[in-house]
Amino acid sequence: QVQLVESGGGLVQAGGSLRLACAASGRTFSSYTMGWFRQTPGREREFVAAITATGSWTYYRDSVKGRFTISRDNAKNTVYLRMNDLKPEDAAAYYCAARSPGSGSVSSQSGYAYWGQGTQVTVSS
Numbered sequence: 001q002v003q004l005v006e007s008g009g010g011l012v013q014a015g016g017s018l019r020l021a022c023a024a025s026g027r028t029f030s031s032y033t034m035g036w037f038r039q040t041p042g043r044e045r046e047f048v049a050a051i052t053a054t055g056s057w058t059y060y061r062d063s064v065k066g067r068f069t070i071s072r073d074n075a076k077n078t079v080y081l082r083m084n085d086l087k088p089e090d091a092a093a094y095y096c097a098a099r100s101p102g103s104g105s106v107s108s109q110s111g112y113a114y115w116g117q118g119t120q121v122t123v124s125s
Helices: none
Strands: 004-007 010-013 018-024 033-039 046-051 058-060 068-073 078-083 092-099 112-115 119-124
Touching: 004 092, 018 033, 018 092, 018 119, 033 068, 033 078, 046 068, 046 078, 058 068, 078 092
Parallel strands: 010 119
Antiparallel strands: 004 018, 018 078, 033 046, 033 092, 046 058, 068 078, 092 112, 092 119
């Protein structure tokens, strides 16, 4: 069982930066691939980024490549999402999730067994 709590959301002007954090409980955090997803009202939740258990491999949706960076600190049971050059279209509720091993594509939310409650990111133009 893994419990996830996101933080770091807020209001930022377009072009600004935020760093989201997701703190996990449980001793098995370091064995999970972690992902970030986002959702706006009326739309499906979409994949943003993922990082493998050791942090050796990362994957991003095309629209955030070069602007967002996912990282993790297994000693602190925390995964981060650094977001630079934010755009109004990045505004959403952001969720972190822990992926079950061998559960298919890292960009598919169906493979993630544990989810946080979300943190809101608002970007003003």
